[in-house]
Amino acid sequence: METMTGAKALMTAMEKEGVKEVFGLPGGANLPMYDEFSRCDIRHILTRHEQSAAHMADGFGRVSRKPGVCFATSGPGATNILTGIATAQADSSPMVAVTGQVPVAMIGKDAFQESDIIGMANPVVKYAFQPRTPGEVPEMVKKGFYIAETGRPGPVLIDVPKDVQQNESPMDFPEEFKIQGYHPWYDPDMVACEKAIEMLLNSEKPIILAGGGTIISSAFAELQSIAETLMIPVVTTFKGKGAFPENHPLSLGPIGMHGHAEANKMMAEADCVLAIGTRFSDRSVGTFEAFEKRLKIIHMDVDPAEIGKNQTTSLAVVGDVRTSLRVMVKLLLQKAIRKTEDSVWLKHVKETKEYWRENLKIHPGEMGAAKILRKLREVLPKESVITTEVGQHQMWASLFYDVIQPGTFFSSTGLGTMGWGFPASIGAKVARPDVPVVDIAGDGSFSMTENSLATAVLEDIPVIVFVLNNSTLGMVAQWQRTFYDRRMVGVDQGGCPDYVKLAESYGAQGIRAQSMDELDKAIKSALSSDVATVIDIPIDPEEDVLPFVAPGTSLSDMILPS
């Protein structure tokens, strides 16, 4: 056993896990770990705020499906990453967050920059470790990565007291370890899989609802195979957007508060749903009770606690959804079951889809949101990775940006963290430097983490920020227009800052696009740029996102554009 410090052991253990990049910001309590960056091959990517470091790690984790790593110091550094950790937890994103802590003997003494981050983070982490001696570090790192990326992924916190970083100990780097109370995988439930097929075959109006779990487990091919073999239309949750190619004839797009009209309508009419890796969040299903009585729900999820949490199900298929779907695909092959597209239901679905694709009213102006996002789709290569912020632009992206290559669209869907998209796009670009990465943003969200431009420029990570700028907290404004009789409070951004100048001040490229022609040129310029680009697109502050399912109502009660 080699003797080394806790800090060295931590970095060595992370190298063994294959970590190549760490997003973070140094401070007093994590300096011994930072010192190790000078002697190891792990690249440190400096951020201007710890929250952004966590979002970058999150973006990296979602795209690479390996835990992204972020570092922060104790006290405020640690509390600053909490929002990022909670965001990762809400969206089941693999992450390892490493915080510095005051020395063991100082814990509980209200020392300078001390915070009980273990206590604070508890409800928003998958697990948290705090080594009290250096010798514990290697196994905690090993277990931390394992917990973060297996089963239903999530964030793991490792809080390392400064003396644990500094002190030396003989270090054992175990390959084997046991976590007795952790059972991330369940064998595929063959009986349930067979029953699921039977239920789908016996229903008249089946539908597939693909959630975020479909993307996390990369069950794209399996999903497509089931849908095509049984000729079942596919809707997704917002988090599941792009689990199924949105240009596929069977695709209806996302359901939900701002789902596609055709998706919400067909979801409300279906009699049997194969729900894959979804928690039936309120934003996705509205008040489900309205039609759940006649709807048979087959719920597939890797997390048994999701079964029955928000929705009573007719059949549960617990286990990794990709593995379960594979079993189903195999069963269908064995039984030589293949449906054709002549069912009454499918004809109705196709007609409904065609109707709404042609007749959904969009903003009449040249720079309406739908036209802007369709232009982006038209110009971007299909393998491009999209992140979004949170607000109107996010929902317009959901409605009007079709994801063609599965697993290329990411958003803070659970916690709804404004400011997530831009740093997440940086993390995504680090994971996939070979493809364009675009943050579809609004001005309100972008201003929350815009200082990550420094990271993008200095660390040479050329992402594209696509700002739909209505100089308003647009979604809040929409609710104020809709539910508060147009009393607009606290939403005006006053045209401040000038995002072109802001971008330029960081050394990034800033382009304003006020016509479709300018927008086309701007996107192309951004795609060929070797620095990060901010495209500022002024839009009408009065434009609403529609359709809209008001909170507490059912998917069939959509407010449609008039």
Add this chain to the structure above:
Amino acid sequence: MWSILSVVVENKPGILFKVTHLFRSRNFNIDSISVGITDNPNYSKMTITTYGDEKQVEQIVKQLDKMIDTVEVKHLDEHKTVFRELCIFKLKIANANDSMEVNKLANAYGGKVHDVRKDSIMVELTSTPDQIKAFEELAKPFGIIDVARTGVTALQRSGA
């Protein structure tokens, strides 16, 4: 529905916090909780009683099961379980007759009397929550000065 949950956890600092925090953050209520080490010093056993409909209790069990520090979670059937709670009452007494009456009452419930003073008396009772409640009703007329309860602890009967 009153439910008894038996939760075996790793015997490490902070686990009680996590379990109670889970109840709070998931909007469940803890009616009582008792914790003690098991015959294996690596594990503690928590006995938690809670109220909730079937669906809620099922969800609590699942969420507890999902916790990495829990080794085993059981929803005990109270008809197939021995469950007891230790309770100490301090009662007012006015005279020797009161003292005798309390003694009789304590005996009837299998309790023990402690700390007999001229104006107060303590009764230790180990019983089911229902029996403790019944005793409390009968003890009320004397005047309850104070009471301390351990919360329920429980063990499933063999073959259950």
